[in-house]
Amino acid sequence: MNKNCYLLYGNNHFSIKERTNKIFEQFEVPEDAIEVYDFEESGLHIALSNALTLPFLVDKKGVIIRNASFLTKQGKVTDDELEDLMRFCNLNIKETILLIQAPYEKIDNQKKIVKFLKKNIVSETYTHNKNFNVYDFVKEKLHENELKIEPFALTQFVNRINHDLDSVNNEVSKLISFAKDKDVINSDMVMQITSKDIDENIFNLVNALIEKNKVKLMDIYKDLKEINTSEIWMLSTISNKFIEMLHTKSLLNLGYSQKDIMTYFKVSSGRAYYMKKNAEEISYEQLIQHISSLSDLDFQIKSGRIDKATGVELFLLKA
Numbered sequence: 001m002n003k004n005c006y007l008l009y010g011n012n013h014f015s016i017k018e019r020t021n022k023i024f025e026q027f028e029v030p031e032d033a034i035e036v037y038d039f040e041e042s043g044l045h046i047a048l049s050n051a052l053t054l055p056f057l058v059d060k061k062g063v064i065i066r067n068a069s070f071l072t073k074q075g076k077v078t079d080d081e082l083e084d085l086m087r088f089c090n091l092n093i094k095e096t097i098l099l100i101q102a103p104y105e106k107i108d109n110q111k112k113i114v115k116f117l118k119k120n121i122v123s124e125t126y127t128h129n130k131n132f133n134v135y136d137f138v139k140e141k142l143h144e145n146e147l148k149i150e151p152f153a154l155t156q157f158v159n160r161i162n163h164d165l166d167s168v169n170n171e172v173s174k175l176i177s178f179a180k181d182k183d184v185i186n187s188d189m190v191m192q193i194t195s196k197d198i199d200e201n202i203f204n205l206v207n208a209l210i211e212k213n214k215v216k217l218m219d220i221y222k223d224l225k226e227i228n229t230s231e232i233w234m235l236s237t238i239s240n241k242f243i244e245m246l247h248t249k250s251l252l253n254l255g256y257s258q259k260d261i262m263t264y265f266k267v268s269s270g271r272a273y274y275m276k277k278n279a280e281e282i283s284y285e286q287l288i289q290h291i292s293s294l295s296d297l298d299f300q301i302k303s304g305r306i307d308k309a310t311g312v313e314l315f316l317l318k319a
Contacts, residue, residue: 002092005121009071009102014165015126020099024062027097034062038302040069044081046303048088051096062097066302071100071107071114082113089121134158134168141172142185149185157190166230202234203271206241209290209319210278217316231308232301235315239294246287248279290319 006023008016024034033055037047047065055061070077088098100117105127107114117123135158142149149157161171171193178193179185201224208217224234248261256264262272297315300306 001119002089002121004092004094004096005089005098005100007068007071007100007102007117007121007123008126009068009104009107009124010126011103011105012126012128012165013103014169016101016103017166019124019126020064020101023099024097027060027062029060029062029097030058033058033060034064036064036066036302036304038066038299040067041299042303044070044077044085048081048084051088051098052093055095060095060097062099064099064101066101068100068102069104071102071111071117072104073106073108075108077113085113086116086120089117132165137165137168138172141169142176145176146183147176147179147185148183150187153185153187153190156187170230201229202237202241203274205316206238206245207274207278209238209316210282214317221313221316225309231312232298234312235294235298235301239291239298242287242290242294245275245279245282246284246291248275249282249284249287252276252279293319 004027008019010016024031035047035050037050039047044065047063051063069075070081109115109118135154138154138157139149157171157175161167175185175190175193179189182189201220205217205220205224208220244265248265251261251264258269258272258276261267261276262269265272265275267275293315297306297311301308301311
């Protein structure tokens with residue numbers, strides 16, 4: 001079995017991400033020696049070709065193949081790509097640590113490639129714990145760092161954060177760092193370190209983009225970064241806002257009023273006002289351009305061509 005190659009699959013994205021980091025730590029692979037490729041964007045050839053290249057100035061390098069949808073029932077891949085993957089796994093190159101991530105509920109165990117990978121490389125599955133309790137998770141993480149939290153502060157904290165595991169972990173890590181010289185976390189500390197409505201910040205960010213207010217734009221971006229908002233999530237949400245704006249523009253052209261927009265999207269009157277205002281102030285061409293730019297940037301980040309933080313900042317400054 002090739003113990004330098006891993007297949008990590010299942011619907012628990014957070015655990016797959018954590019395991020990925022631990023594997024690279026175990027093999028002492030530096031962060032800047034890890035290359036990330038998205039199968040759905042670039043296939044297998046480029047990733048495997050670069051995996052064959054010896055690492056530069058370090059003993060080991062890492063290669064991640066994300067979104068390995070070819071392992072699912074519906075996924076498509078060429079025979080040549082599969083042959084290349086099996087050949088690489090059989091080579092057992094010790095200088096490259098290859099991780100294949102398939103963040104899906106099910107992979108197709110009847111496929112030849114799935115059978116091959118499970119037999120010839122390290123295969124691990126990560127699924128969501130249906131009994132996951134966010135309160136217990138927070139308390140356990142704090143306990144590991146010798147911290148306690150007041151009951152009301154815990155309730156406040158849980159109510160003020162998104163409940164997907166990635167977001168919870170990010171917010172807990174930030175809270176631990178903030179409280180490193182304390183014994184007990186109280187309500188005031190929670191209020192200082194958490195953001196009540198990240199979506200509102202994103203909405204304001206998009207407004208600033210439309211207004212071309214660079215100062216306001218970068219201030220909001222800085223606020224989002226200070227609360228550890230993921231750049232990938234930020235890009236996805238901004239893109240969704242532009243798509244929402246495109247939808248709103250189409251509805252306005254059909255004769256919809258602000259009240260109709262409010263009812264259609266189930267938003268407040270104030271939010272509907274800005275949705276209508278922004279849609280009227282931007283052209284179809286500009287919206288398509290923004291959406292296209294964000295899609296291109298997403299590809300560049302996922303293929304490792306640009307750092308995610310740099311990419312987001314460049315987009316915001318150029319928009």
